[in-house]
Amino acid sequence: MTSPIVAVIGGGQLARMMTPAATALGITLRILVESDEASAAAAAHETVVGLPTDPDAVQRVLASPRPDVVTWEHEHIPAEVFEACEAAGVPARPGLGALRFAQDKIEMRRRMDQLGLPNPAWREVATLADIEEFLAAHGGEAVLKTARGGYDGKGVRVISDAADARDWIESAADGGPRLLVEQKVPFVRELAVQIARRPSGDARAWPVVESIQRDGVCSEVTAPAPGLDPTLARQAEGIARTIAAELDVTGALAVELFETAEGLVINELAMRPHNSGHWTIDGSVTSQFEQHLRAVLDLPLGDTSATAPWTVMANVLGGARTDLPSALAETADPGAKVHLYGKGVRPGRKVGHVTVSGDEAESTYARAVAAAAIVRDGGAA
Structure with missing residues (x-):
């Protein structure tokens, strides 16, 4: 029986830390790293240098010997990568149908509401008036987020005045990420x-x-x-x-x-x-x-x-x-x-x-x- 091959898209520390576990299990990790200096590059069993947005790099990840599965170490995966996996007959796990709820905070909030799970008060916003209404209804302070791309505090801003969001609203109107505003939760x-x-x-x-x-x-x-x-x-x-x-x-x-x-x-x-x-x-x-x-x-x-x-x-x-x-x-x-x-x-x-x-x-x-x-x-x- 040949060693299973798991392809990982993303060369950060999460991919790096998969390697000892893979080695112990007799699994070969093939990692798409952003560069030879990426965190996972020195630890991986096999590497392909490139970005998820590069179709040629993705094809090299999927090349023979074909991986048994493709997985991700971050959420910023283009839909074209899933299409390439499907065309190659390689399962992508988690699939786009699930991952989109981790990629897009608006989609996530809607789905949590549908499931009856505990969300903060929230709404999608496109204008300063939308934000003014939300602030008025929820104590005058809220958390503004970009729907996509935020992590480790990026794409998140606490606001108490709609004017605090003017630059993000203008960016969204020019094709930037959609925005949502959430109640500032008084957590313990x-x-x-x-x-x-x-x-x-x-x-x-x-x-x-x-x-x-x-x-x-x-x-x-x-x-x-x-x-x-x-x-x-x-x-x-x-x-x-x-x-x-x-x-x-x-x-x-x-x-x-x-x-x-x-x-x-x-x-x-x-x-x-x-x-x-x-x-x-x-x-x-x-x-x-x-x-x-x-x-x-x-x-x-x-x-x-x-x-x-x-x-x-x-x-x-x-x-x-x-x-x-x-x-x-x-x-x-x-x-x-x-x-x-x-x-x-x-x-x-x-x-x-x-x-x-x-x-x-x-x-x-x-x-x-x-x-x-x-x-x-x-x-x-």
Whole structure:
């Protein structure tokens, strides 16, 4: 029997972190990387250099020996890629019918409403008058988003006056991304729940986690979410299971949630491995990366149990240190697992993460944050 081949479109750190799991399972990863300097380029079994918008590069990914399946490490996949996969007889997972709800926030909000799942108040907007009406009806403050293309705080703006949106409204009128405005949710904290689903319908979820965002970027994740009411944990998993089944998601699905005084509210969806699940590499029986590969190949799913009472993942965002591997000699905590992405350092860029597991939540969190600070800039907080 030949080794299964999984083609991955996108050469960032998510594709890079799929490689160890693929190697352990005897799977060959063929990754479409943006350049030879891409994060995944040094780790992949096979690489094709090019962009998803380049038909020739996509054809090289699909060339013989033909991959068993094509999957994605980001949502920004043109419809033409799905058409090329279909023409080549290669399954694309998740398919466009599911992925479009992660690509387009307006489509996602409409579908969540149709499913009766907890959305914030929202509407599509095309004029300043639309925004004025929404602000008047929802407390004078709202969140303006581009329907497509936003991530890590990009394409998101908090507004309290319609004039704050004038440039985006003008851009949309000139052919830029459509816009939606959402209620600014008065949340207690942010949560995330991840699930992986096979084409056959089998699905498994990990424990619900708490995520802390700084400047719109995920900073730390604690698994499980401390002090979470078991009823809310079950509700969060139920939301994820409903979305995965009703949208026919195959592979990993992350659902970002707001916990409010009244319950849970859906924030965003991602149909791929996700930053909120990096803790699973060291803190779960089956990592999100292994599970994603198992799911898209329709293999039996692994156990998603945590391997320690608490696991905390702290992102390393670009700081003072440019030679990140030198930090390995300074990270004195033997329980700190350092993951570097092979990316050039610039302020605020995700260049790695650190994971620590322990028996007590607060000390585990403190150790993870301290280790990430050492990697980032020599220990300066």
